[in-house]
Amino acid sequence: DAGVIQSPRHEVTEMGQEVTLRCKPISGHDYLFWYRQTMMRGLELLIYFNNNVPIDDSGMPEDRFSAKMPNASFSTLKIQPSEPRDSAVYFCASSWLPGSTDTQYFGPGTRLTVL
Amino acid sequence: AQSVTQPDIHITVSEGASLELRCNYSYGATPYLFWYVQSPGQGLQLLLKYFSGDTLVQGIKGFEAEFKRSQSSFNLRKPSVHWSDAAEYFCAVGAGGSQGNLIFGKGTKLSVKP
Numbered sequence: 001d002a003g004v005i006q007s008p009r010h011e012v013t014e015m016g017q018e019v020t021l022r023c024k025p026i027s028g029h030d031y032l033f034w035y036r037q038t039m040m041r042g043l044e045l046l047i048y049f050n051n052n053v054p055i056d057d058s059g060m061p062e063d064r065f066s067a068k069m070p071n072a073s074f075s076t077l078k079i080q081p082s083e084p085r086d087s088a089v090y091f092c093a094s095s096w097l098p099g100s101t102d103t104q105y106f107g108p109g110t111r112l113t114v115l
Numbered sequence: 116a117q118s119v120t121q122p123d124i125h126i127t128v129s130e131g132a133s134l135e136l137r138c139n140y141s142y143g144a145t146p147y148l149f150w151y152v153q154s155p156g157q158g159l160q161l162l163l164k165y166f167s168g169d170t171l172v173q174g175i176k177g178f179e180a181e182f183k184r185s186q187s188s189f190n191l192r193k194p195s196v197h198w199s200d201a202a203e204y205f206c207a208v209g210a211g212g213s214q215g216n217l218i219f220g221k222g223t224k225l226s227v228k229p
Contacts, residue, residue: 004158031215042221043159043205055215091158099216100209101147101166106158 004107006092012113018080021110024073025094033099034067034077035091037109043091048099049075082114117142117208121220128196129228136191136223138206147209148189149217150180154202162204165189176200201227 005024013019025032034046047057052069060067064083069075079086089111093104118141128134140146147166151159163174170182180191189206203224207217 033216043219045216048215050215093158098209103149103161103164104159104217106151106160108156108158 004092004094004105006090006107006110008110009108010111010113012115013082014115015083016081017114018078019082019086019112019114021077021090021092021112023075023077023092023107025075025092026105027073029094029096029105031095031097031099031102031104032069032075033091033093033095033104034075035093036088037091038088046077050098079112082112084114087112087114117146117210117218119206119208119218119220121204121206121223123223124221125224125226127226127228130198131195134191134193134196134200134225136204136206136225138189138191138220139187140189140206140208141187142208142210144210145184148180148182149207149209150174150178150189150191151205151207151219152176152202153205153222159205162191196225196227198227198229201225 007022033048037043046059047067049069067077089109091109093106095102095104120139149164150162153159162178163172165172165182172180178193203222205222206220209217
């Protein structure tokens with residue numbers, strides 16, 4: 001298996017633009033997680049899905065952020081409109097069992113810069 | 116609610132020296148505990164995990180960790196550090212059961228001197 005795949009690896013955009021981050025989890029994994037990592041706040045869980053259904057989105061910072069998982073092999077995290085404070089590295093991870101008990105496999109991340 | 120504290124933001128050790136990274140957790144029941152490593156520009160990779168049983172857990176790359184319930188700690192150790200161990204290390208705690216998420220500590224950055 002190729003592991004968790006994220007695209008793009010780097011994204012530079014201007015304030016106000018829409019940004020879409022993409023993730024392909026490991027095949028067979030039922031749980032998918034979106035994290036944000038910054039120097040100030042560390043690693044934060046934004047949202048996670050179980051069998052394509054959002055279970056906990058309490059970490060989503062505000063309505064500008066939305067996430068979808070239309071099928072078991074694809075998820076998107078969208079920011080609209082983007083702001084400079086959204087600059088961070090965004091990670092997608094997946095696991096077979098609930099993430100609090102099972103190994104989470106992380107993608108390489110998308111480094112987002114909002115100018 | 117669970118929480119994790121990694122008291123050391125940055126640690127520097129000499130190559131060949133021993134290493135101990137500290138992790139303290141807060142959780143009322145027996146936690147699920149993890150250590151992950153993040154190399155520069157990479158995602159996180161699992162080093163080891165503890166659920167139950169033997170409190171000394173062996174992981175990959177020669178790392179081990181010891182669960183001490185009385186101290187609410189899960190410290191990571193390695194007897195002899197290699198230059199390739201330079202990375203950031205994250206401790207995480209999970210509640211188990213059907214709960215999907217982990218709580219991560221802020222991380223400890225390890226630098227290795229030649």
